[in-house]
Amino acid sequence: MRIISWNVNGIRACAKKGLLEFVRNHKSDILCLQETKAHLEQCEDPLRNLGFSFANWSSAHRKGYSGVATFSVLKPMGVQCGIDVHAYDCEGRFVISDYGEFELYNIYFPNGGSGEERHHFKQRFLKDLAHHLTPKVTAGKKLIVVGDYNVAHAEIDVFDPVRLSTHSGFLPEEREWFTSFLQLGFVDTFRLYHPNERDKYTWWNYREFARISNRGWRIDYICVSENLRGSLRSAEVMDEIEGSDHCPVAVTLEL
Template sequence: MKFISWNVNGLRAVLKKDFLDTFNTLDADWFCLQETKMQAGQVELDLPGYYQYFNYAERKGYSGTAIFTKHEPMAVTYGIGQEEHDKEGRVITLEYPNFYMMTVYTPNSGSELKRLDYRQSWDAAFLDYTKQLAAKKPLIYCGDLNVAHEEIDLKNFKTNHHNAGFTDEERQDFTKQLNAGFVDTFRHFYPDQAGIYSWWSYRFSARKNNAGWRIDYFVTSDAMNPQLVDAKIHNEIMGSDHCPVELTTTDLLEAN
């Protein structure tokens, strides 16, 4: 089964840049988006064979997530159940008989780390939410987590230390997440692979020079390790400042 995650930096914008061709070519069972930057009714997508789920931010043109899937879920949950964290459309969770599937757009700590305190509050609440789900059945979550976990995960780690996405606090919070029984699937398969990134600044010809960050992930309950097949980062796909990332698994919908 194929899972795709992509921060599109505006769904309406990327629709003008061959999004549908990319969507059809990748042919995923689950196609998850972050930073859709839209409100209900602003886009109608014709995606035959897919169920569509959107979570919109209260603030217009900001944040937002979506999941398109060939497999109808048993239940759909929007947010993480905490009002202070559920105003920005950052999480959608689908429940299936054998697992949960989630898309998430983690808050950015912002320039001069103005939102770092909020970000850490989010990280703690999100960790609690994922642990609650994983206690019931295995969890797959994906998205722009706005953190490069280790030095190998960004080109210029020395000059970016203490910048948003590479602070000690954010990195430690992600370590706590993994230590709670979760796996960074790309590193599961490619522990030493350097120079592979999923986001590049629009400034300084960063993408041309591959001066990027790996901040888009598929994270799974470690109980799912035997069902993981491969992970990919599609840095050849354009249209956003991020590129799609992929996870493939065995058939997770087979009856136990």
């Protein structure tokens, strides 16, 4: 089974930059998109389902903002578009799909860089997400948590760890949360296969033309619960793919 996750920075904009060709050329069983910035009724075929049998969208109440969508060849047994916290769910940050053998969380984590209020919002989000996931981990559920985490975990995951240590997305408390998240019982799939690989990033600042010189951050992840570690076969950062300020990430599992 192949799972791809990509923050497309606007699904309609990305469609003009090769999204459909990407989907055709890079087959997956499940495709998770973040920051779709669209409601379903604003999109025409084939953007509504991208050629997949099943599509589930969660859009922000505010048009042109946030949003996630999960496309799959597998029929989910159940789908939730939130964690029953209105402040998060109204921003279209979750699609949670139950595929029977595992649950897949497609999440667009908040960006805390636009002021103190959003910083605190992000901190609450991280805390509440861990609180939500803890009983599922304890119960032995098989979980896959994909998306734009808006947090880089380690110094190896950013181009300039000293300068960026005061920037949202690489603050000590955010990195500590990521460590505690992994300790809760999750595996950073890319680092499992590439523990020491440097200069592998998933986001570059458009305004600084950072991609040209690869001044990036690795903030997009596919993490799996420890009970799926043995099912993993590969994990990659698809940094050759353009079309967004992020690149896709992917894993292959044998289930």
